Amino acid sequence: MSVLEVNNLKKNFRGIEAVKGISFSVEKGEIVGLLGPNGAGKTTTISMVLGVLEPSEGTIHIGGHDVHKDRTNALQVTNFAAVYAHLPGNLTVRQNLNVFGRIYEVPELAARIEHVMDEMDVRKFENTRTGVLSSGEQTRTTLAKAFLNSPQLLLLDEPTASLDPSSAQLMREKILQYAKSGGAVLWTSHNMQEVTDVCDRVLFVSHGKVLLEGNPRELPALHGKKDLEELFITVAREPLSLTE
Amino acid sequence: MIRMSLTRIFAIVLRQYYLTRDNATRLLQIFLWPFLDILLWGFLSQYLEEISSTSFIPILLGAIILWDFLSRVMTGVTMTFFEDVWSNNFLNMFASPLSISEYVAGMIASSIGTSAIGFVGMLLAGSVLFGFSITMYGLMSLPFLLILFLSGISLGIFGVALVLRYGPSAEWFIWPLPAIVAPFVGVFYPIETLPQWMQYVGQALPPTYVFEGVRAIVAGENFDSSSLLIGSMLGLFCIALSYAFFVRIYHRAVRTGLIAKYSAESAA
Numbered sequence: 001m002s003v004l005e006v007n008n009l010k011k012n013f014r015g016i017e018a019v020k021g022i023s024f025s026v027e028k029g030e031i032v033g034l035l036g037p038n039g040a041g042k043t044t045t046i047s048m049v050l051g052v053l054e055p056s057e058g059t060i061h062i063g064g065h066d067v068h069k070d071r072t073n074a075l076q077v078t079n080f081a082a083v084y085a086h087l088p089g090n091l092t093v094r095q096n097l098n099v100f101g102r103i104y105e106v107p108e109l110a111a112r113i114e115h116v117m118d119e120m121d122v123r124k125f126e127n128t129r130t131g132v133l134s135s136g137e138q139t140r141t142t143l144a145k146a147f148l149n150s151p152q153l154l155l156l157d158e159p160t161a162s163l164d165p166s167s168a169q170l171m172r173e174k175i176l177q178y179a180k181s182g183g184a185v186l187w188t189s190h191n192m193q194e195v196t197d198v199c200d201r202v203l204f205v206s207h208g209k210v211l212l213e214g215n216p217r218e219l220p221a222l223h224g225k226k227d228l229e230e231l232f233i234t235v236a237r238e239p240l241s242l243t244e
Numbered sequence: 245m246i247r248m249s250l251t252r253i254f255a256i257v258l259r260q261y262y263l264t265r266d267n268a269t270r271l272l273q274i275f276l277w278p279f280l281d282i283l284l285w286g287f288l289s290q291y292l293e294e295i296s297s298t299s300f301i302p303i304l305l306g307a308i309i310l311w312d313f314l315s316r317v318m319t320g321v322t323m324t325f326f327e328d329v330w331s332n333n334f335l336n337m338f339a340s341p342l343s344i345s346e347y348v349a350g351m352i353a354s355s356i357g358t359s360a361i362g363f364v365g366m367l368l369a370g371s372v373l374f375g376f377s378i379t380m381y382g383l384m385s386l387p388f389l390l391i392l393f394l395s396g397i398s399l400g401i402f403g404v405a406l407v408l409r410y411g412p413s414a415e416w417f418i419w420p421l422p423a424i425v426a427p428f429v430g431v432f433y434p435i436e437t438l439p440q441w442m443q444y445v446g447q448a449l450p451p452t453y454v455f456e457g458v459r460a461i462v463a464g465e466n467f468d469s470s471s472l473l474i475g476s477m478l479g480l481f482c483i484a485l486s487y488a489f490f491v492r493i494y495h496r497a498v499r500t501g502l503i504a505k506y507s508a509e510s511a512a
Contacts, residue, residue, distance in 0.1 A: 013501070047504040050339035054499045076341040085339075088259075088331035095262045102255035105338050145336075 001063060002027050003051065003153050003184035011044050011208075014222055018044045021058070021209035026153065027057065031175070031185040033195045036205035037236035042188050045205070046082075046155055049186070051075055063152045073095035074125060081146040082157035086138045089131020093122050093141050096130060097148060104149035112148060119174060120144040135162035143171060147178070154178065156187045160194065192229040202228070206239040248346050255342075256350025257357065260324055264358065270323075274362045278312045278342045279369055286374040302380045302462045304432065307455060309366050309376065310429050310433045314451060317363040317396025318403065318456055320355025322418050323461040325404040328410050338503050344494050348487060350403070352397055359396070363389075390442040394479025395450045399425070405490040408497060417486050430455050450479040 002025035011019040019041045021118060026032045036042050047053035049060055051067045051074065060067040065074035087096040094113065102110040117123045120140045126135060130141050139162050146154060156175070160168035176198060179185055189195050195202060196216045204212040212235070216228050225231040234241060251274070264270045285308040289300040293298035328337055335349070370376035378385045403418035428442055429435070429451040435443050446452045453475030497503045 043504075044501070049500060050335075050504075052335060052339050052498060052504040053501045054495075072341045072343055075339065080339060084333070085335040086332075086338060088327070088333045090267070090327075090331060091259065091262055095259075098335070098378050099255050099259045099262075100340070102258065103337075103342050105249060105251050105341070 002061075003063060004186060005061040006045070006049065007061075009045065009048060009060065010056045011041075011048065011053065012056045018208055019048070019055075022205070022208070022210055023058075024203055024210060024213070026184045026186055028152075030161075030182055030201065031179050031187055032201035033196065033199035034188045034205060035192075035202055035232060035235075036185055036211075037232075040205040041204055041208040042135070043157070044208075046080075046186070049155060050078070050080060057161060062183050067152055076149070077152040079104070079146040079149055079151040080155035080157070081139070081142045081159050082141070082155075083159075083161050084157070086142055087130050087145055089129060092127050092129055093117070093133075093144070094126045096141065097145060100118075100145050101148050106149050112150075116144040116147050119147065121170070124236045136164060139163055140167070140171070143174075144219045147174075151184075152184060154183055154185045156185060156189075158189055159187070160189075160191070168194075168230065172237070173214055192227065192232055196228050204235045204237050211235060211239055248343070248349060249341075252342050252346045253349045253353055256324060256347065257353045259327070260354040260357070263327060269436060271502065274316070274358055275365045278309075278316065278362055278366045279314055281308050282366060282369045286370065286376075287503075290374060299462060300419075301374055301376050305374055305376050305508060306378075306380065306458060306462075307431050308369055308438045309363075309378075310388060310454060310458070311361050311422070311426065311451075311512060313359065313389065314365060314392040314396040316359040317355050317393050318400040318418075318422060320358040321351045321397060321400025322403050322407075323358070324351040325407070326415070329407070334503055338498075344491060348401060348490065351400070351427050355397065355400065359393070381458060384457060384467070384469070384472070387469075387476065388457060391450050391454050391472065391475040391479050394476065394483055398479065398482035401483070401486040405486065405493045408490070409493045425449060425451070428452070434459060448478065450475045450482060453478075 004026040007023050009242065010021055013177060022041070022045060034042050034045065044053065046192050049067065051071050052065060054068060062074040063077045067074045071192065080116055097113045101113060101207065106112050120143050122137070122140050122144050123168070125180065127224045130138055133141065133186065143159065159175070160171050163171060172194065175185060187195070199216050201214065202216045202219065203210050220227050220231045223231055225234060282305070285305050289304040292300040292304070297465065328334055367378055381388060399421050403421055405415050408416045428446040428492050430438070430446060435446040435452055438446060440505070453471045457467055457472065
């Protein structure tokens with residue numbers, strides 16, 4: 001059984017179709033890149049997977065639980081980190097982890113907090129309010145929260161965007177390690193080199209539909225492109241040329 | 245059946261505890277405004293007692309303490325919600341296993357804490373400065389407080405729903421809510437003083453039964469305590485109504501994507 005199963009997902013906003021019947025799955029231990037230009041429908045899809053946006057049609061199952069009918073159980077085994085969703089800046093790192101650990105009902109929370117603080121290298125500012133941390137430190141704190149409940153499914157929206165190259169490399173290693181241990185990851189990024197290095201499979205979304213799907217290291221050559229970045233640019237500018 | 249997790253409800257309370265404990269301004273607002281009200285209305289009551297033979301402390305000062313209690317309960321509910329608005333925390337909260345009923349329960353539980361602290365502070369100030377004692381109302385003080393608590397909770401949930409619907413810029417809707425209700429429920433005067441249509445509105449609002457009761461007890465008149473049962477039932481009904489309204493607004497926000505993109509600009 002797939003960790004994440006998205007089936008014929010559609011979303012209309014006042015008659016405008018933002019997502020037009022997307023289907024995909026993410027398996028245990030797999031890192032899937034969800035790629036596409038701005039406005040392609042990636043964030044809309046992620047919002048529906050996270051249960052904060054109701055689909056017009058279609059179903060989403062996480063760990064076998066329907067996100068919209070069995071929301072609590074589906075989101076209990078999910079977590080996410082996004083550049084636009086930092087943790088409350090008026091709480092310290094430790095306080096945030098204490099609060100969100102309880103929201104996710106993490107067993108043996110105290111020990112788990114110590115573990116993720118070491119893993120994400122946030123211990124040195126554990127008693128600092130997250131609002132005064134650098135953007136890279138905030139991202140690491142958000143990732144610490146994302147790993148807190150040892151999720152089956154991890155959604156990452158530009159997880160390394162604000163990290164320096166060294167920290168980004170460390171984070172990529174942590175995420176690869178997490179996938180090796182059986183976690184499933186849905187990753188969105190505009191850094192095509194990172195996607196090529198990390199993802200097992202990519203889905204190119206354009207105009208609310210999955211346009212292309214495949215191995216990021218093989219897909220560009222299949223479409224006569226030298227790398228994923230060139231393929232991305234084609235998806236963004238001339239998507240029809242890829243479907244001919 | 246709704247299954248709620250006490251751990252998740254406690255998480256909301258814990259967040260409010262951290263914020264209140266670690267921030268002097270949040271702690272101060274629990275005490276400052278009620279204290280200023282007590283000073284103002286306490287001295288006014290004292291003056292009126294000096295120039296007449298009526299006992300104004302339990303009527304005027306007592307009424308303002310009880311009314312402030314209701315307002316504090318409402319504020320306790322809304323502040324929990326506003327912390328998420330101000331810190332752009334909606335996505336972290338609502339893309340989690342936390343259910344909407346647990347979130348509301350967390351707002352109510354947080355409000356119990358802050359309003360209880362504020363109320364004790366008001367009672368102490370009223371007692372030390374003006375000799376007010378809640379025991380003046382006898383055993384009736386308990387149902388009085390219960391009805392006001394239920395009313396404050398329902399006003400808070402209703403206000404939060406309005407802000408969720410119209411965005412953070414609708415914050416100004418919330419703060420005057422008690423002032424809008426006050427004239428109808430006869431905080432300082434019997435509701436017979438009001439025009440007939442206002443009396444009808446007042447009879448549908450739970451706090452009316454408290455303030456009518458306060459005046460009857462202070463005047464030594466017969467007080468039908470069954471009216472407190474009506475007040476309590478109305479209070480529970482108002483909570484059910486405001487909760488249903490909030491859930492409806494929340495589902496609308498999930499349908500339209502507002503929760504995912506909540507900000508002053510996107511909400512309107």
